[in-house]
Amino acid sequence: MTGRRLPDWLRTSIPFSNTMAKVESLIRENGLNTVCVHAKCPNRAECYGRGTLTFMILGNTCSRNCRYCNVTPGKPQRLDPDEPVKIGRAVSALGLSYAVVTSVTRDDLPDGGAAHFAETIQQIKTCSPYTKTEVLVPDFRNTIKSLQCIVDADPEVIGHNIETVFRLFPEVRPQADYHRSLEVLSWFAKNSTAVIKSGLMAGLGESDEEIASTLRDLHNNGVRALTIGQYLSPSPEHAAVQKYYTPEEFASLEAIARSIGFSHVESGPLVRSSYYAERTLCS
Numbered sequence: 001m002t003g004r005r006l007p008d009w010l011r012t013s014i015p016f017s018n019t020m021a022k023v024e025s026l027i028r029e030n031g032l033n034t035v036c037v038h039a040k041c042p043n044r045a046e047c048y049g050r051g052t053l054t055f056m057i058l059g060n061t062c063s064r065n066c067r068y069c070n071v072t073p074g075k076p077q078r079l080d081p082d083e084p085v086k087i088g089r090a091v092s093a094l095g096l097s098y099a100v101v102t103s104v105t106r107d108d109l110p111d112g113g114a115a116h117f118a119e120t121i122q123q124i125k126t127c128s129p130y131t132k133t134e135v136l137v138p139d140f141r142n143t144i145k146s147l148q149c150i151v152d153a154d155p156e157v158i159g160h161n162i163e164t165v166f167r168l169f170p171e172v173r174p175q176a177d178y179h180r181s182l183e184v185l186s187w188f189a190k191n192s193t194a195v196i197k198s199g200l201m202a203g204l205g206e207s208d209e210e211i212a213s214t215l216r217d218l219h220n221n222g223v224r225a226l227t228i229g230q231y232l233s234p235s236p237e238h239a240a241v242q243k244y245y246t247p248e249e250f251a252s253l254e255a256i257a258r259s260i261g262f263s264h265v266e267s268g269p270l271v272r273s274s275y276y277a278e279r280t281l282c283s
């Protein structure tokens with residue numbers, strides 16, 4: 001279905017703005033990565049135009065190869081030890097009251113990159129003391145020492161995306177594990193005061209019951225903030241879109257999520273885990 005014309009509700013047209021230019025030049029001049037660019041996010045013009053973005057740390061090459069993701073898989077690069085302070089300074093320069101940081105997965109590193117994440121959170125606190133920080137972390141292979149390292153850095157929101165339903169993991173997330181992700185979320189919920197957040201993509205071939213079951217699993221494991229958005233295939237080599245959900249169907253999914261008990265839900269065709277992420281702490 002990748003060749004099918006995009007439904008109207010997924011078409012975006014935001015004019016280029018001065019704020020967008022400022023964000024782009026700051027990223028370029030500091031050699032930083034954003035998931036906005038690397039994931040080909042459809043909201044980039046809107047988010048950059050609002051002066052918001054999601055930093056992607058630990059390099060731009062991922063040690064895993066999920067079939068929905070546009071980030072380049074392969075042998076990751078050496079870590080840039082100055083990346084945390086560059087991000088702290090960028091957050092300050094942009095005047096962000098809410099910063100979102102995610103990463104590629106680094107199974108090649110003994111701690112999965114947890115210490116680098118913690119240092120980045122610390123640098124944001126140092127350079128911009130009033131900024132709230134949300135981290136969207138990999139599963140760190142459920143290594144408690146790495147999970148503790150994230151908690152000790154004290155971000156306001158800790159996210160780990162489940163991405164898809166249990167049945168589709170072997171097909172679209174072959175190196176990940178549904179239950180391991182739930183265990184990671186559960187550990188964070190029990191061992192931190194942060195809001196625990198997760199995200200799900202719709203359109204990879206899941207059924208309504210599978211979505212509902214996944215939402216119940218997330219809630220039962222301590223997740224309280226949830227995002228649901230339309231999966232868009234980055235290229236014909238990636239997993240194909242099996243269904244475009246309508247805005248009304250996303251509204252129904254939001255109603256289901258709220259009935260399960262999530263306190264914060266963003267559900268819509270263009271929702272991504274970091275889309276208007278600052279609202280996460282408003283619920």
Ligand code: SF4
Nearest residue numbers: 036041043044047274
């Ligand atoms: S939704 Fe997130 S990833 Fe997409 S452009 Fe906005 S901040 Fe970047």
